[in-house]
Amino acid sequence: MPKIAKSAIVVPTKLDPAARQEFIDALYKVHCEVFDGVSRDSFAKYVVESPAEHTWINVHRNHAGEIVGYFALHIFERELAGKASAIFRAEAGMLRAYRGGNTNTRFGLKLGVPYLLRYPGRRVYYLGSLVHPSSYCLFAKHFDVIWPSTRHPPPPAVVDVMDELANSFGLERVTSDNPLTRQVHWITRDSEVERYYWRQCDKPAARFFIEANPGYGKGDGLVTLVRIDPHNLWHMISTFFAERYARRREGLTAMLYRLPIGGQLLRPAEVVRRLEATALFGSFDASSLATLARSAQIVALPAGRTVFRAGDPGDELYVIARGAVYVLADREGAGEGEDAIIDELASGDMFGEIAMLSGERRSATLRTATATLLIQISRAALFSILEAHPKxxxxxxxxxxxxxxxxxxxxxxxxxxxxxxxxxxxxxxxQHRPLAAGERAEVSAGELLLVLLGTVQVEQVGTSTVVRAPALFDTKQAMAVTAIGAARIVRIAR
Structure with missing residues (x-):
């Protein structure tokens, strides 16, 4: 995959007016590859010509010297509740092919930590108006306490602070009754594959963000506050270095598994533990997990190896035992290794289960980010176990x-x-019901109908529609469902 060749910090106030305008043009060109909805003047005001007391911009270039990304960090010095405070804010844009590193985290630590040491008594916060689930997931990973979150709903006093700060930065509410969603107008240029991925992503942080900010696709932002105190700072630093260490360690370990005896090094107990930790298999009993583990294949891959591509048949699911994997969206005309990074999966994550269970083709490309060890479960092996154990x-x-x-x-x-x-x-x-090809089922008025697998023909009075899973109907009147090929439906009483 393409790599960032060089990163350099630019202080906009040190540029002369002509150089600053050229700098704005160069960054805005990258910005427009990532976002819609923001004019050049607005971009310049927020990113380069910010009224903050301090602004630094980390500029990333490729081997050809072209700018491929930026990360702007601002510090606004204010009084909150009569106490000297600092508000960190940031904007970032990175061309898809160059995402996936921790470059911006290192930059934030390099500038943020000295500031904290210089002003030990000052209250410091990060205030974001996040416009994409990937951004929120990064914050949820690096900080232990963020507001809002599933684990930490903001107390009323914190909501008041968030509201006050958002207002002070000119962020208008999306609706009058919710102080935490604001009109930002930065619309991430997601592909259909990316939109689909985030809609069905099972990461708790991603699910929380989408529920809290359903209008993010229109440029709405979720006001997010982080107190940069010793606890959160230590969590960020330890997470950063632990992640770097774990990736190197697991990469080396995964390389060992590629040796002729490598498949014997992953103990059955660890395979069971990994499977048990997933949402899909977490309810299986010990005996069933052991049976499933015995049917698993251990796959060791070097960094940069494609596990499967979008459009491939989905005959297996995978659990990452060691290493990391990129989720990629194919770009038209792109060469090998130039696809856009949507997300990064780490040790313990499962992928490929949607296509395997539904019989659909793969919706994205998966490629190893480092030497990686995978636990592979085939559809045939899993379904054989399910047939023997109806429960x-x-x-x-x-x-x-x-x-x-x-x-x-x-x-x-x-x-x-x-x-x-x-x-x-x-x-x-x-009530679940599998349907054979041509089999018909009746759904009563007032029920919800979930088409879980396959394609069905839905008939109501005067209408007939062919629908492919997943689909949900809130039936106002009775309907008949006929399977076109094998299908599975769920009737849900209201």
């Missing part, structure tokens, strides 16, 4: 239905205000 089959399909149902409803007005547990309780009570 396990019921558990697995309920887990899968819960995920797909939540993907369908969490952004809808009726459902988005519900806690996720309450939404999942609704689908958990549903």
């Amino acid at each position: 396990l089959s019921e558990i697995l399909w309920k887990n899968f239905a819960a995920r797909r149902f939540d993907d369908c409803v969490r952004g809808l007005p009726t459902w988005k205000t519900m806690e996720r547990a309450a939404r999942l309780a609704v689908v958990d009570a549903g």
